[in-house]
Structures are given as C-alpha cells and as structure tokens.
Amino acid sequence: MTDESDDTTEDRELLSDRIRNALADEIAAGKLEAGAALDEQQLADRFGASRTPVREALRQLAANGLVEVRARRGVVVARMTPERIMDMFETVAEIEAMCVRLATYRMTPLERSHLIELHDSSEAIVKKGDFDAYDTFNRAFHEAIYHATHNSFLAEQAIAIHNRLMAFRRAQLQQEQRLDRSRAEHEAIMQAIAEGDGELASRRMRAHMLNAATALRRFIEANKLA
Amino acid sequence: MTDESDDTTEDRELLSDRIRNALADEIAAGKLEAGAALDEQQLADRFGASRTPVREALRQLAANGLVEVRARRGVVVARMTPERIMDMFETVAEIEAMCVRLATYRMTPLERSHLIELHDSSEAIVKKGDFDAYDTFNRAFHEAIYHATHNSFLAEQAIAIHNRLMAFRRAQLQQEQRLDRSRAEHEAIMQAIAEGDGELASRRMRAHMLNAATALRRFIEANKLA
DNA sequence: AGGCTGCTTTGTGTATGCAAAAGCAAAGCC
C-alpha cells in the first residue's frame, strides 16, 4: 500500500506541462474568463510553441475539468459558477472528512507524530501571517492525512482534487482572521485524532472545509469573481 | 446545482477516442499485461492510424490512471496489483457511501420514485440471470444516486471513478450468486433511503461495495489476473 | 423581405518529419 510515488523530482519540465500549468494558473486566477474560447494556434503563438504541446496541455486540462472540449468546435474555459465552486468544496469537504476518519483509525504512531510536528510548525507561520507559507503547510498537512489512510489510490484522488481547488483556497486564506481560525480548526481535528475518535475528527474536518468554503464564497461575492 | 448534464451524446467518434476506448477495454480485460510497454508507433500501425491520435489516446488513459507515462521513457500499462484494486474499491465504497448519505437527505420525491422504479426493474433481470442487463441497470442505479446528491461536481467525480472500475465490476458480477446478493443489498439500501436514514443507507452501501470487492478479489485470485 | 443554400473562412483532427534524450552495448582504460 501507499507506494509513494511522487516523482515530483522529475527532470526538465516538458513544454506541454509548462503550458498546462500556465493555463491552469490563469484559469484559476480568473485571468481567463469562463466560457472564453481557447484557440490552439493563438496559444501556440503566445507560448512560442507549436500547436502540438498546446493540444496536449488542453487535453490534460480537460481531464482535470478546467476546460471543456467540444469535438471540432474548440476548447472553452469551463464555467465556474459560484454554485459549482460550492459543489466542489462540498465534495472536497466530504472526501477530506472520509480521509481523516480512515487515517485516524489506521495511522501509525510515527505518522501521528509527524502530523503533530507538522501542526505545531504552523503556529509560527500564523503568527507571522505568512499566507504563502501557510498555504504550503496546509497542503502538507492535508496530504499527510491522505497518506495516513494507507490507501494510495484514495490519497492520489484526494491530492488531485485538492490541487484542483488549490487556487481558490489560496484566495480564501487571505480573508482576514482565516489563518487563525484555520489553525484553531486544525487543532480541534488533531485533538480528535489524538483521542482516536475518527468520527469526531471527520465531522470537525468537514466543518473546517465548509468554513473555508464559506469564507471563499464571501471572497468571491465581494470580488465579483467567477 | 446539478446543471443538466452531459453531452454524452458524442457526435461521430473521433479516431483518438476510438483508440482510447479500444485500449481501455484491452487493459481492463487484461489483454494488455500490467507493466507492458505501449509503443506509439506500434499502436499506430496496429490501428492503422498515425502516432498523433495514439498519443492523445495514451494521454487520456494516463489521466484516467490506466497507463503511466514516464517522460521520454515511454508509456506502460499501470500496475494493477490486488492491493491497488482493493484500494480502488475501498475508495469507491466510501464515495458511494458518502453519495447515498447525501442523496437520502436531499433527493426529491420524484427522484426517490424514479429510484424505486429502477430498483424494482432489476428483479426481472436477476431472475433471467442477465449479467449484461444487470450491469447496465447497476450503472443507472448508482448514477441516479449520484445525481440525487444535487451536487453535480460530486456526481461527475463519482461517475468518473465508477467508470474506471466498471470493467472490474463486470468481472465480479459474474461470480455465482452475486446477482442475487447484489439485489438484496440494493433492497436494504433502498429501505434505509425510504426511512430517510442516510447514515444507515451509507453503512449499507459501504458494505455492499465491499462485498463486491471481496467477490472480485476472489475472482482475481482464482483467475490469476493482475 | 425572409429563409434557405452553397461558398468561404476559420480552426480542429490527423499525418509526417526531424531532433533530442534515454537506454544499450561495445570498446577502451585503469
């Protein structure tokens, strides 16, 4: 189980991957409006590449749901309505809740110790109010829980879906006080884990994620994004 | 929410899609051994096409996790160890359990009525012992539940992951008595839904899926697949 | 005048060519 395959140490970045990441960032950041047509030749020119890697990037984005390909009718940025974003957050919340429940029952003492260490490290970050650092920590925290489920497939799915929402989460974190509250919620989750109460940890994780979603919705409505 | 779905109404089949489906079938059926190298030129020759659509097909399969692409090192059929398949089934079981819980609390009377109708229709299929028909019904049954969550994103995710395991499920269904038991388990789930007890429905759904997984594991071990 | 039809244009789908990187193997060196 959990064969850790993260080959994030991969060699030189492939052109198609660079284009994919660039487009993903722009879509998530709202620079590319929903429904906007993505012309392959145009993008190829913009990235100084040919259509081939652009096509691959677009297909991968389609697999991730960020764009929609209509056969012979071009690619458009997927619609990201507030409803859809809330749906996504609810889904993530449920998956995270599921993961933490399984993780509570299955994690090894070593894993628990690492998680505690990780959680402790976030205190300093919150004090500094370093959003970027907290974002990085947050990712590590949640991924540690995924892996602690000892179900590598589930962990992969959770990471994939987490990544899809990452851009939105970053926006949400910058709401005032959200860092403090986020950490406090983590604290509550950690306590439930320590008590070995997976159901409680699960409910707290769900609440944690839904709080984040609510913060994000406020952010979106305030900024008229999406 | 649940914006109407899905243009599954594909127009004329694209060559790359045909290749993707063909390869997906072969991989799921075990005709292509795990770890086997998939040479682009070779496949292109086999399908009487060029490398371009083959490449696209392989990328899509990679996105679905059926193959693994190692940059500049070729594409291989993803390893499907029994452990990994069990991980996949557990994940699906948890997601299905989550879906049925949400669905129980959110489904409209109309949706509930449709689901009951659907379930009732399976009795005749089981009597005939028609595996193919039951497979089709089963898919419809579970998808009805996904949609009843009124979370279109979650429904899409569930369908996608369900599709990934579809081939394995078909194999599992052909275990003797499995049709009967499957329907009986559906019956129990339906009852919990009727009572509005989402938690109970959830637990029963999880048990249902894990039973299927166990049946599959026996099948795999018996046939020395994967 | 309005709708239909055929053409044009735009852009995707597919084919092919080229170059660079990874793997392999053999030969040379210590």
Added chain:
DNA sequence: GGCTTTGCTTTTGCATACACAAAGCAGCCT
C-alpha cells in the same frame, strides 16, 4: 577483469503540413 565512456539505436517530444468539418456570410429563390 571490472569500470567508465562513447557512440548507436530506439522512441518520444515537438514542429509543420494537409484535410475536413463546422460556423459565418452572401446571394438566390420563394
């Protein structure tokens, strides 16, 4: 004799070229 290095082969990654389908437009017919 073992290890390293270098060149060769294989195969991918990217570029370019071509074909065809779909949307837009204009002219014609009704």
